[in-house]
Amino acid sequence: MSTQPSALAAHAVPARTIYASKKILVLGATSGIAEATCRIWAAEGASLFLVGRNAEKLAAVAADLKVRGAHYVDTAVADLDDTAKHPELLAHAINSLTGLDIAYLAHGVLGDQSHAEADFEVAAQILHTNFTAPVSILTWLANHMVQRKAGILAVISSVAGDRGRKSNYVYGASKAGLSAFLGGLRNRVDREGVTVLTIKPGPVKTAMTSSMKGSEKFADVNAVARSIAAAVSARKDTLYVPFQWQPIMFIIRNIPERVFKKLNL
Ligand SMILES: NC(=O)c1ccc[n+]([C@@H]2O[C@H](COP(=O)([O-])OP(=O)(O)OC[C@H]3O[C@@H](n4cnc5c(N)ncnc54)[C@H](OP(=O)(O)O)[C@@H]3O)[C@@H](O)[C@H]2O)c1
Known part of the structure; x- marks a missing residue:
């Protein structure tokens, strides 16, 4: 006796299992x-490969994510x-996950x-x-994803990269370089089925x-994370988060230089 396809689908593929395939x-x-x-x-049942430099903190994060599903x-x-160690590290991660759907680059100083x-x-x-280390990682990962014609690269840049300010222009320059790199990479790989998401938090x-x-008035990290997860799912190109930073940075980018150079920002 054959099993009804609809009954099989209802029992064998619950929604959580579908998301579990996300690597x-x-x-x-x-x-x-x-x-x-x-x-x-984690709550959606994803498979995660976590890289960090602090072993103790990394183990605690990993244990927490297991408990969360x-x-x-x-x-x-x-x-x-x-x-120099990036190619070996990235190949090992993909081997451990038995594939790769999303790479999320969050490290920075x-x-x-x-x-x-x-x-x-x-x-x-x-x-x-x-800047340089993310470019190394993204070059390797983009080539890997282009070969497979699939994947999402989600990378945290910053609103600080939208215009150099005296209070943090070295950090801002590193993020401006990263945002420009991501824009060019997107222009190259989008037609190959690879999404590049530039995340610009305030x-x-x-x-x-x-x-x-x-700092007590800064954005809540969980709200920012929800926006990032939604932007990854929607395969967006750019995310300003919280959203009001998009019009704020539009105004800041357009302040004439003769005025901007006199401001204390
Ligand atoms: N918080 C903000 O207001 C804000 C705004 C815009 C953009 N961003 C960007 O968001 C990203 C995440 O920052 P966050 O706010 O979550 O701050 P965070 O908690 O301080 O995270 C920064 C992380 O980067 C890691 N890291 C730094 N250098 C590393 C290296 N050489 N190798 C491996 N890991 C390294 C740190 O590891 P350790 O824990 O071992 O130090 C830390 O886990 C960063 O790219 C940051 O520039 C943050």
Whole structure:
């Protein structure tokens, strides 16, 4: 006796199992924003490969995500500044996940602007972590996804990259470079079935901003994570989060330079 297809579908493929096929690589998984996003994906039954440089923190995040419903969690401890190790790390992650649907790049440093103004080595380190290392990772992953004609690259840049300001222009330059790279990469790979999402958060309450003046008024990390997860699902190109940063940055980008150079921003 044959089984009715509709009955089979109802029993064999619950919605949660469909999402469990999502295989997600997270670089900088101990970041506050990444962790909050991974909690959403874990609750939906995703498979996660988490990369972070702090072994203890990474193990705690992995254990939490398992409890929250992740289908599969594996980890690798790595300093992502070490670009020579990227190919081996990324191949290992994809092997562990037995495929890759989404790569989420979240690692980054704010750096110390005044030290970076005084010492080029400090500036170069910020540029390396926030720009050069992501370019290395994205080049490898984009080529992998283009070969398979599928995949999503979701990358956290920043509104700080939309216009250089005296208070954080080295960090801003690293994110401006990253946003420009992502725009060009999207222009290359979108026609190959690969989505590139540029995520531009305004100030968010995480470890990165906890010592900043007024940080209690910054955006809630869980709300930011919900917007990011939705933008990934919708295969968006760019996400300003919270959304009001899109018109704010439009205005800031369009302030004439003769005025802007006199502002204390
Ligand atoms: N918070 C904001 O207001 C804000 C606004 C716009 C954009 N962003 C961007 O959002 C992303 C996430 O930041 P967050 O707010 O979640 O801050 P966070 O909690 O401080 O996360 C930053 C993460 O990057 C990791 N990291 C830094 N350098 C690394 C390296 N060389 N190798 C491996 N991991 C490294 C840190 O690891 P450790 O824990 O080991 O230090 C940390 O987990 C960053 O790219 C940041 O620039 C944040």
